[in-house]
Amino acid sequence: MNLTIDRRHFLGLMGATAAYPAMSRFAHAASPFNFQASWINDAEFMGYFLAADKGFYKEEGLELSYFSGGPDVIPESTIIAGKADLTLTTPDTTIKAIVEQNAPFKIIGAQYQKNPIGIVSLAKNPIKEPKDLIGKTLAVPPVNVISVEAMLKISGVDRAQVNIVPYAYDPTPLIKGEIDASLDFTTNVPFTIKQSGADAVSFLLYDFGFTIFNDTVVVTEEALKTKRKEIVAFLRASRKGWDENFKDPAAYPALLADSWFKGTGRSIDNEVYFNRAQKPLMETDGGIFSMSEDSIAANIEALAAVGIAAKREHFDTTVLEEI
Amino acid sequence: MAIEAIAARFSTLRNWLVLLVLWEICGRLQVIASGALPAPSSILMRLWIDRADYPPHILATLEGAGAGFLIGNSLAVAAGVLFALFPMAARLGRGVNIALFALPAIAISPLLVLTFSGATPRIILAAIGCYFVTMSSTVTGISQTDARMIDVIRAYGGGRWSILALAQMRSALPAILSGLRIAAPNAVLGSILAEFGGGGRFGLGVYLLGSLGRAEPDRLWGIGLAATLIAGLAYALFSLIAVRFTGATKAVTVPATAPGGEATSWPLWLRLLLSTGSILIPIALWWLLLIAMGTPAMIAKTPVGLFEYLFLLPNSGVSQMKLLAALGQTLPLTIVGMALGIAFAFGLALMSVLRPGIIRGFMPVALVTQTMPLVALTPLLVLMLGRGPSVILWITISVTFFPAFVTMAQGLSMVPRAALDVPRAYGASLFTQLRLVSVPASLPYLFAATRLAVPRALLGVMIAEWLATGTGLGNLLNQSRGYLDYGMIWAVAVVSVLMSVVFYQCVVLIERPVLARRGMHAAQ
Numbered sequence: 001m002n003l004t005i006d007r008r009h010f011l012g013l014m015g016a017t018a019a020y021p022a023m024s025r026f027a028h029a030a031s032p033f034n035f036q037a038s039w040i041n042d043a044e045f046m047g048y049f050l051a052a053d054k055g056f057y058k059e060e061g062l063e064l065s066y067f068s069g070g071p072d073v074i075p076e077s078t079i080i081a082g083k084a085d086l087t088l089t090t091p092d093t094t095i096k097a098i099v100e101q102n103a104p105f106k107i108i109g110a111q112y113q114k115n116p117i118g119i120v121s122l123a124k125n126p127i128k129e130p131k132d133l134i135g136k137t138l139a140v141p142p143v144n145v146i147s148v149e150a151m152l153k154i155s156g157v158d159r160a161q162v163n164i165v166p167y168a169y170d171p172t173p174l175i176k177g178e179i180d181a182s183l184d185f186t187t188n189v190p191f192t193i194k195q196s197g198a199d200a201v202s203f204l205l206y207d208f209g210f211t212i213f214n215d216t217v218v219v220t221e222e223a224l225k226t227k228r229k230e231i232v233a234f235l236r237a238s239r240k241g242w243d244e245n246f247k248d249p250a251a252y253p254a255l256l257a258d259s260w261f262k263g264t265g266r267s268i269d270n271e272v273y274f275n276r277a278q279k280p281l282m283e284t285d286g287g288i289f290s291m292s293e294d295s296i297a298a299n300i301e302a303l304a305a306v307g308i309a310a311k312r313e314h315f316d317t318t319v320l321e322e323i
Numbered sequence: 324m325a326i327e328a329i330a331a332r333f334s335t336l337r338n339w340l341v342l343l344v345l346w347e348i349c350g351r352l353q354v355i356a357s358g359a360l361p362a363p364s365s366i367l368m369r370l371w372i373d374r375a376d377y378p379p380h381i382l383a384t385l386e387g388a389g390a391g392f393l394i395g396n397s398l399a400v401a402a403g404v405l406f407a408l409f410p411m412a413a414r415l416g417r418g419v420n421i422a423l424f425a426l427p428a429i430a431i432s433p434l435l436v437l438t439f440s441g442a443t444p445r446i447i448l449a450a451i452g453c454y455f456v457t458m459s460s461t462v463t464g465i466s467q468t469d470a471r472m473i474d475v476i477r478a479y480g481g482g483r484w485s486i487l488a489l490a491q492m493r494s495a496l497p498a499i500l501s502g503l504r505i506a507a508p509n510a511v512l513g514s515i516l517a518e519f520g521g522g523g524r525f526g527l528g529v530y531l532l533g534s535l536g537r538a539e540p541d542r543l544w545g546i547g548l549a550a551t552l553i554a555g556l557a558y559a560l561f562s563l564i565a566v567r568f569t570g571a572t573k574a575v576t577v578p579a580t581a582p583g584g585e586a587t588s589w590p591l592w593l594r595l596l597l598s599t600g601s602i603l604i605p606i607a608l609w610w611l612l613l614i615a616m617g618t619p620a621m622i623a624k625t626p627v628g629l630f631e632y633l634f635l636l637p638n639s640g641v642s643q644m645k646l647l648a649a650l651g652q653t654l655p656l657t658i659v660g661m662a663l664g665i666a667f668a669f670g671l672a673l674m675s676v677l678r679p680g681i682i683r684g685f686m687p688v689a690l691v692t693q694t695m696p697l698v699a700l701t702p703l704l705v706l707m708l709g710r711g712p713s714v715i716l717w718i719t720i721s722v723t724f725f726p727a728f729v730t731m732a733q734g735l736s737m738v739p740r741a742a743l744d745v746p747r748a749y750g751a752s753l754f755t756q757l758r759l760v761s762v763p764a765s766l767p768y769l770f771a772a773t774r775l776a777v778p779r780a781l782l783g784v785m786i787a788e789w790l791a792t793g794t795g796l797g798n799l800l801n802q803s804r805g806y807l808d809y810g811m812i813w814a815v816a817v818v819s820v821l822m823s824v825v826f827y828q829c830v831v832l833i834e835r836p837v838l839a840r841r842g843m844h845a846a847q
Contacts, residue, residue: 072517072520080621093805096807143805168701169536171536172703189536266534
């Protein structure tokens with residue numbers, strides 16, 4: 001008897017560190033829904049934090065468990081393994097997996113209409129367009145090399161003329177001039193560079209032909225059949241959260257300083273910068289998450305340039321219609 | 324004597340102080356890597372500013388590392404006893420031991436995150452970091468028991484368990500404790516590595532990941548310092564305990580007989596059977612674990628799935644080429660890095676006898692290199708060393724030398740006093756004592772240290788490839804993770820384990836005849 005309690009208590013403690021925040025504060029009549037984010041807690045996920053704090057998920061009858069991401073967390077894997085019901089991905093990797101490995105994924109929405117990933121450089125050594133990269137050293141996370149190669153190809157720059165090295169999350173080599181540019185979220189790194197006393201220049205891969213979404217909302221075909229109601233409810237509540245957030249993108253991050261952003265190592269000023277910068281990349285006529293036929297066609301075209309045979313059927317817009 | 328001891332302690336303190344002042348000056352003047360190395364004072368100030376952030380992260384790391392330390396070491400001591408007492412079990416368990424030992428943490432971490440959830444990957448990685456060190460120290464300790472002690476217990480009618488409890492465990496204790504003090508920082512590092520990748524909310528690894536994007540080296544060094552402090556305290560604790568026990572149980576005279584002496588004259592068929600079994604068991608465990616966890620086949624590759632991926636699919640040719648090309652880049656650097664790391668460790672171990680003061684002064688620096696997360700050091704190293712082979716070699720040496728050094732120094736300090744009295748009586752210099760007695764007498768530890776260095780060298784090369792150069796297996800692994808190329812993730816993990824195992828076997832092949840000629844037994 002004692003042993004059981006102790007072990008439970010112990011496991012509970014262990015679990016609490018990982019699956020914070022505990023879901024117990026939501027009504028237990030609601031259906032459990034697991035959401036795997038694609039990165040650590042930052043402004044990229046403001047809408048979901050607000051929707052949770054304002055009770056939007058609860059109103060929709062969902063008991064949300066939010067899992068933060070990290071470098072080893074492959075978002076798509078968590079939905080295959082059944083650890084999450086819904087996740088955010090990059091469309092290139094997701095569609096590559098559908099095409100090459102018959103992965104049972106459906107893209108049902110897109111958080112970023114324009115991928116925030118871009119080339120960031122210092123104003124004193126500016127790289128304003130792909131052609132400026134010739135003869136320069138560019139740091140790219142290994143995951144994104146494929147996207148950069150696509151952008152170079154579309155812009156007619158020979159891949160061999162750009163020295164691509166790994167980017168290890170830390171902009172110090174860029175600030176110190178060891179590299180000329182790096183690939184990162186343009187919503188984020190320019191802030192850090194400004195903090196260090198330099199000025200940043202950046203451009204989006206999107207604006208140079210690599211016209212893809214980012215943080216595409218992905219579920220398994222199975223979940224789409226069995227949990228469709230919950231998925232629609234999640235999207236509806238999340239859209240409300242994002243709309244609320246964009247009413248005042250400068251004010252909301254501070255309200256989360258002691259909860260979602262506690263101890264992340266990042267500053268609230270940074271989140272405010274991020275939150276403002278991402279607004280134009282997300283807002284669209286159809287409402288947050290929508291995927292217009294034009295933008296889907298643009299995605300398919302851009303992905304074809306990297307040899308990923310995306311098809312219209314990989315995108316499912318019917319769920320959005322039900323919001 | 325007392326005055327000498329005080330003087331030695333004073334000179335150590337003085338060396339530390341000199342190092343600190345040098346560091347402060349370099350940091351203040353931004354001499355190193357155009358200011359990427361922060362001064363100690365700015366690290367401390369930053370720590371003070373960030374003090375409210377730390378408690379939940381440190382607590383989470385302690386939980387992961389602590390649980391892993393307990394689980395890993397309990398299994399390790401139990402397994403060590405089993406292997407020392409039953410040679411057949413040791414033979415069968417060999418495959419699992421070497422495989423567990425050789426698992427490169429950066430290859431296994433994504434697999435753990437795929438397969439398990441919550442804090443489990445942290446605990447497993449911490450436990451794996453502890454297992455082999457402690458298990459092999461236990462076996463070493465038990466097998467080096469003075470045979471005369473065993474004879475005494477046998478003569479009084481003691482059975483196998485009395486021998487174990489009264490002689491073998493007692494004589495193994497110093498070795499186990501020295502294993503634990505390496506295991507402790509390993510557990511902390513294992514947990515932090517899994518935290519870094521695994522997507523939890525708290526833990527020093529999570530804090531590090533969030534802080535990396537800020538380009539504030541003083542914060543990163545602060546986190547490294549916190550990790551170092553935890554690991555260092557654990558190391559100090561077990562060192563302290565070790566010193567107390569070693570003093571009481573160190574052999575005062577030389578055993579007249581070779582230790583151990585278990586017969587290994589098994590028939591050929593039995594040896595073949597055991598060898599085959601030891602190779603099959605890790606493969607069977609890999610397979611069974613995946614079935615037990617119920618991980619979908621797309622993510623989790625069983626041996627059959629991996630074979631299919633590498634040989635039977637239409638894309639297999641491309642996969643093979645990619646893997647071989649990466650291996651061709653990683654392999655040579657691993658060999659060179661390993662050799663340099665071992666040479667450096669041996670040099671340090673000799674210095675620890677010849678000039679203990681310098682080594683004591685160097686120890687804090689050595690410990691920092693072990694616990695300062697490499698991902699936080701990479702910008703600094705890249706700025707100092709560029710992105711060529713030299714940065715790979717330096718990183719490899721830095722992750723290789725420490726465990727090898729500790730093991731070698733342990734071997735040198737365990738040399739029986741009486742054996743040293745002979746050359747001393749003839750007025751031999753310290754160097755001659757080392758050459759004639761200490762180094763030959765500690766050969767089993769030298770080989771054990773070399774074996775320890777094998778997978779660490781591979782780990783160092785792969786981390787450097789991943790973070791700095793974008794080449795070889797380290798880069799391939801990370802890229803495959805991004806492309807959801809699960810087959811390649813598993814292939815890289817398995818190839819790196821196999822590579823470690825082959826190196827390991829090479830060391831064993833040299834070790835056996837060398838030790839046998841001297842009537843010694845391998846420190847398993």
